[in-house]
Every structure is written in C-alpha cells, then in structure tokens.
Amino acid sequence: MSREARLDDACRSAISPRGGRHLDSIDPEALALLASGDLEALSDEERIAVWEAAAEDPQVARLVAELATGGIVMASQPAQTQRRSRVGLRLAFAACGLLAVGLLAWRIVEPPGSAAPAAPVEFMDGDAGAADPVDAATSGSEWTPLELARDGVLLALLAATAILAWPALRDFDRPANRV
Amino acid sequence: MIAASVERELQARLLDWRRRARGPSETAAARRREPAMHDPEGSMSTLREAHAAASERWPGVSWSFERYAAHVGEDRPQHLTDLYLGGAGGWRRDGAWAAIHDEISGPLELRLRRQPCGTHSPEDLVSESIAALMGDDPEASPAEAVRPSKLVRYRGRTSLVNYFLVVAKRIAIGSHRRRREHAADMEAIDPVDHRGDSTDPERGEQFDRLAAAIRQAYESLSARQRFLLAMIHGQGMPKAQAGELVGLPPWGVSRELEKIHDHMRLALERSMPEDWDHPSREAWASAWQRCFAEARSSGDEVEATKEKSG
Numbered sequence: 267m268s269r270e271a272r273l274d275d276a277c278r279s280a281i282s283p284r285g286g287r288h289l290d291s292i293d294p295e296a297l298a299l300l301a302s303g304d305l306e307a308l309s310d311e312e313r314i315a316v317w318e319a320a321a322e323d324p325q326v327a328r329l330v331a332e333l334a335t336g337g338i339v340m341a342s343q344p345a346q347t348q349r350r351s352r353v354g355l356r357l358a359f360a361a362c363g364l365l366a367v368g369l370l371a372w373r374i375v376e377p378p379g380s381a382a383p384a385a386p387v388e389f390m391d392g393d394a395g396a397a398d399p400v401d402a403a404t405s406g407s408e409w410t411p412l413e414l415a416r417d418g419v420l421l422a423l424l425a426a427t428a429i430l431a432w433p434a435l436r437d438f439d440r441p442a443n444r445v
Numbered sequence: 446m447i448a449a450s451v452e453r454e455l456q457a458r459l460l461d462w463r464r465r466a467r468g469p470s471e472t473a474a475a476r477r478r479e480p481a482m483h484d485p486e487g488s489m490s491t492l493r494e495a496h497a498a499a500s501e502r503w504p505g506v507s508w509s510f511e512r513y514a515a516h517v518g519e520d521r522p523q524h525l526t527d528l529y530l531g532g533a534g535g536w537r538r539d540g541a542w543a544a545i546h547d548e549i550s551g552p553l554e555l556r557l558r559r560q561p562c563g564t565h566s567p568e569d570l571v572s573e574s575i576a577a578l579m580g581d582d583p584e585a586s587p588a589e590a591v592r593p594s595k596l597v598r599y600r601g602r603t604s605l606v607n608y609f610l611v612v613a614k615r616i617a618i619g620s621h622r623r624r625r626e627h628a629a630d631m632e633a634i635d636p637v638d639h640r641g642d643s644t645d646p647e648r649g650e651q652f653d654r655l656a657a658a659i660r661q662a663y664e665s666l667s668a669r670q671r672f673l674l675a676m677i678h679g680q681g682m683p684k685a686q687a688g689e690l691v692g693l694p695p696w697g698v699s700r701e702l703e704k705i706h707d708h709m710r711l712a713l714e715r716s717m718p719e720d721w722d723h724p725s726r727e728a729w730a731s732a733w734q735r736c737f738a739e740a741r742s743s744g745d746e747v748e749a750t751k752e753k754s755g
Contacts, residue, residue, distance in 0.1 A: 296602050298608065
C-alpha cells in the first residue's frame with residue numbers, strides 16, 4: 267500500500283463519518299435556528315451539540331448546509347440579511363467618520379486658499395511701520411471655528427457619521443460578536 | 446422627582462449591563478423568560494391574544510386556553526400561534542391534524558421543490574413527515590390519558606413549516622444513508638481488496654501511529670472549529686456562509702481556518718517529530734482535502750442518481 271493511501275486511510279479514520287448517529291437525535295428546532303444563523307436563540311449547550319453532531323456526522327452537516335442554502339425562511343427579516351446590511355452600515359459609518367476627521371485635520375493644517383498659486387513674498391522692514399506681509403499671510407488666513415462650521419462638505423460628512431452611528435453600532439456587543 | 450427618575454434609569458442600565466455581561470446563553474434564556482418573570486399579567490395577555498388569534502385562524506381545532514397555557518409553560522417563544530397548532534396536534538385534539546395538513550402541505554411542498562430531496566418526491570416527503578410526527582412520542586409518560594404524538598416536542602422557537610421542513614429533509618437524507626449502507630454491505634461481501642496489499646507488514650505500526658496522531662489532533666479542536674471544517678471542506682459551503690453559522694464575520698473565516706490548520710500541523714509535529722518532514726506535511730494536507738472531498742461527493746451521489754433517472 268502506498269504512503270498516500272495510508273495517509274488517506276488515516277485521515278478517514280480520524281474524521282470517521284459516523285453517519286446517521288446523530289441525525290434522528292438532534293432537535294429539529296435547534297437545527298432550524300442554527301441554519302438560519304440565529305445563534306442568539308440557542309443556548310451554549312444546544313449550539314455546541316449541533317456543531318458536534320454536524321462535525322461527527324456528515325449527514326447532519328449536509329442537512330445544515332442544505333437548510334442554510336435557502337431552505338429555512340424566518341418569519342421576521344432573515345438574520346443573515348440583517349447581518350450583511352449591518353456590515354455595510356458599519357463600513358459606511360467608518361468611511362464617513364474617517365473622511366470627516368481627515369477633512370477636519372486638513373482644514374486645520376492647510377490654510378484656506380493655499381491651493382492657489384502663492385503671491386511672491388516680500389520681506390519689508392517692520393520698523394518702517396508698514397504691515398509685514400508674512401504675518402498678514404499667516405495670521406489672517408487660518409480657518410476659524412465659525413468658518414469650519416459653515417463648511418458644507420465637512421458638515422455633511424459629520425451629519426452622515428452621526429446618522430449612521432446608531433444603526434451601525436447598535437447591538438455591537440451582541441453575543442454572536444463575542445463568540 | 447428628577448433624581449428618582451435618573452436613579453431608575455441608572456438601575457435599568459445596570460440591569461441591562463449585567464444581563465449582557467452574563468453571556469449569550471443566559472441572555473437568550475433570560476430574554477425568553479422575561480415576560481413571565483417580570484410581567485406575568487402582560488405575559489398572560491400575550492398568551493390570550495395568541496390563543497384568540499389561533500382559535501380564529503383554525504376554528505376547527507378545539508383547545509382550551511388553560512390547556513394551551515399549560516403546554517406553553519413559562520416560555521414565550523416567537524411563534525405562539527404555531528405553537529397552538531403544534532400543541533393541539535401533539536395532544537391529538539380534534540381537527541388539529543386536518544388543520545396542520547392544510548396549513549403545512551402547500552408551503553412545505555413549495556420549499557421542498559427548491560431543495561435536493563434525493564429519490565423522494567416533495568409530495569411523498571410532505572406525507573412522510575406528517576406521518577412521522579403523528580407517531581407516538583416515545584418519551585411520553587405512559588400514565589398520560591392521551592398518548593401524545595412526536596409533534597408535542599415542538600416548542601414554537603421556529604415556525605411550524607420550518608420544523609416540518611427539517612423533519613422532511615431528515616427523512617430524505619436518512620433513507621439515502623440506509624441505501625448507501627446497504628450497498629456498502631453488499632460490497633463488503635466481495636473478497637477482493639481494491640486498495641492494495643492489505644497484508645503489507647510495513648503498514649501496521651506506522652499506519653496506526655499516524656492514524657492515532659491525526660485522530661488526536663482532530664479531537665483537540667473545539668466543536669466550533671470541527672464544525673467549520675466539516676461545513677467548508679466537507680460540504681463545500683462558502684466560507685462567509687459557514688462563518689455566519691458560528692458567529693464569525695466574513696473576513697475572519699480564512700484566518701480561523703488558517704489557525705485550525707496550524708493547530709493540526711503543530712499537534713501532528715509534536716506527536717511524531719521524527720517522521721514530520723516537508724513531504725509528509727504536504728502529503729497530509731492533500732490527504733486531508735481528498736478525504737473531505739470524498740465525503741462531499743458521496744453526498745452528491747443521490748442527486749446524480751436522481752438526475753439520471755429523471
């Protein structure tokens with residue numbers, strides 16, 4: 267017998283398919299709830315029992331797979347769809363938040379109009395009483411809080427972040443996230 | 446006045462926080478028990494409403510509120526009206542099984558048409574699942590005046606159609622397994638060993654050691670990890686979908702699989718350090734995949750048979 271065949275045999279005997287051993291003993295409701303992804307409705311013991319049964323018995327695994335792939339329909343919105351939309355919301359929330367913070371930081375660091383070509387700077391004698399153009403360029407052109415508050419893009423991003431925060435972060439510490 | 450309301454609010458938040466901190470199972474159990482514990486009147490009115498709605502929906506079924514409430518007990522599951530019908534069927538009330546047949550057969554057949562059913566037709570599976578659940582419950586006390594049917598175990602946590610669907614699928618998969626076992630028994634009579642020289646003296650010790658090491662490594666995985674392997678490698682389920690069944694986000698499944706393979710590899714390395722080299726590692730990995738693929742293809746046989754006969 268080749269080494270390959272021996273390994274195949276060893277693997278097969280390790281995960282020996284205990285077909286049908288659990289199929290009739292497992293609670294149909296626990297199976298239906300697990301297949302619908304509603305893990306919170308199951309106790310720890312029930313969840314582990316179904317996982318164990320499916321891991322040991324390929325028939326149970328097949329039943330779970332077939333039920334999960336379209337067989338089970340929940341009365342309320344399916345848990346899987348809810349989860350997918352929650353992932354999307356969280357991504358949108360994170361993107362808006364990052365953009366808002368980035369834009370705010372950029373506004374603070376970069377003075378307004380800095381993108382326009384800068385006028386040549388002349389250094390004059392301050393003692394002569396004339397205004398120092400360097401001081402004028404820096405002190406008079408920073409973003410004030412009032413100007414920031416009037417920035418439409420920044421406000422829109424902050425508003426979007428605030429609006430998305432609740433639906434995205436609600437149930438963040440739900441049990442399935444802690445598993 | 447304000448201080449009192451703030452205190453109430455704080456207490457409520459503290460209770461909520463404690464409940465969350467207790468963990469998933471207790472949280473779920475507490476959620477199921479809550480109405481009965483904290484608001485018995487509200488809970489009873491919910492039950493009365495469910496009973497009234499169910500009685501109106503299935504006028505042919507006669508089941509008193511008292512008996513229904515006793516059957517439901519302290520739990521307040523999501524599908525209380527379905528529990529009425531299931532409970533009435535379980536306790537063999539007049540008209541219950543006729544109502545179950547009318548209620549279940551249409552939607553169940555529709556769902557079974559979208560599912561692989563082996564050599565059974567969806568109509569057969571509907572009838573067989575109803576017949577199976579009409580059978581006597583073996584766990585029922587013999588002292589009961591009426592021997593309940595198996596449907597008495599339905600607790601309303603999922604819809605009645607889902608419950609019947611699981612039972613119907615179980616029947617289909619179970620009969621396929623019995624056919625395969627029968628075929629395997631027939632093959633076992635054949636004296637020819639197709640796998641090669643079974644009397645090879647080299648086989649003995651090394652094979653036993655390897656088999657034991659692999660079994661030990663596999664058993665050292667958690668139930669959740671073994672389930673993930675069985676679903677992804679054994680059933681060919683997409684990783685994201687399998688992750689949902691164990692509470693993993695879609696982006697965490699590959700990392701978890703990698704962790705499982707590393708764990709297995711390290712366990713094997715520890716068990717047989719002298720034999721564990723690069724070729725044996727690669728050979729083990731491909732054997733592992735072949736083994737799961739074999740389990741998957743044997744599950745698909747029935748579909749192929751059905752297609753051929755169809």
